Amino acid sequence: MTTILPELPAVTDAERGRILSAPRTAEAHREILGEVPAMNAVQLGGAASARQLPAEFTVAAWNVERCLFPEATAEHLAPIAPDIVLLSEVDHGMARTSQRHTTEAMAQALGMQYAFGVEFHELDLGGPTERAFCSDDFNALGWHGNAVLSSVPFEKVALFRLCDQGHWFAADEGASDPDQPRLGGRMAIAAVVPGAERPICVVSTHLESNADAAHRHVQFSQLMNKIDAFAPDMPVMIGGDLNTGNHLPPDFDHRRETLFELAEGQGYDWSFTAEGMTTRPSLITPHPDRVMKLDWLAGRDLTPLGKGVLSSLDGSGRPLSDHDAVWCRART
Secondary structure, three states, rough: OEEEEEEOOOOHHHHHHHHHHHHOOHHHHHHHHOHHHHHHHEEEOOOOOOOEEEEOOEEEEEEEEEEEOOHHHHHHOOOOOOEEEEEEEEEEHHHHOOEEEEEHHHHHHHHOOOEEEEEEEEEEOOOOOOOOHHOOOOOOOOOEEEOOOOOOOOEEEEEEEEEOOOOOOOHOOOOOOOOOOOOOOOOEEEEEEEEOOOOOOEEEOOOOOOHHHOHHHHHHHHHHHHHHHOOOOHHHOEEEOOOOOOOOOOOOHHOOOOOHHHHOOOOHHEEEEEEEOOOOOOOOOOOOOOOOOOOOEEEOOEEEEEEEEEEEEEOOOEOOOOOOOEEEEEEE
């Protein structure tokens, strides 16, 4: 059972001391992860503006790369007018985003309810490209995660952990990025919302970048199994940054991922995702030359009506993220 809270409790000084002094092993990581309350909870906030989704509804999935500009990011979605927004890489209480709750700010700007969950508790300020944006030399909370924004109220929500072994913490799991020491791991936020005919499950997820296709295959399999237990016999829309093609040299081709066929075997349809790459240079990306297709929407027991990729460049040409948003229109 996921704990539902109006506010996530901060990591205490004692908890932080234990995290910093713990051996960098998968066993230690699992133990600490289970003991930090905010890592096992979903925060709900904001307010819905409608009672149920229309018969035809729009879903957007966007990795907003920390969400440096929450209000501008929300405004940028206006041309597609999404009913549901599936976010990844949103900050809460991080110096690089002025200690703001970026999900809450976006939800307020869009007139939506939100469900936010922590992917990582960041133990430092972030990578070198991000430090110029830091307003302080500390993180007030250090939360970084996924969120679901909805124009209609949630009937129930859950956080699914897809990795508890400490891929970015434990040396025995290959943790190798000194600029991003972290507690946590890849996860998903699932929410059941009222549809025009019956409830629909929407899921925001983020799979592992620092791993190969076999690792992501296992994560997506876990995700689908958890969805089936959470929302049995229900239409489903999954969206997010699946990190497809990462660690697949020499060409880093997303078509070599096995999770696509895996999902199709369980009734999911990838035709909700438009053609085209989804990454671009941004203000803070450490990979400005990378051009990849990382972001996807997959539906089950839903009918696709339209789809597209929304550039993350705002009206002045400023990149709001190193990912473009993917969106689709669907009906049950």
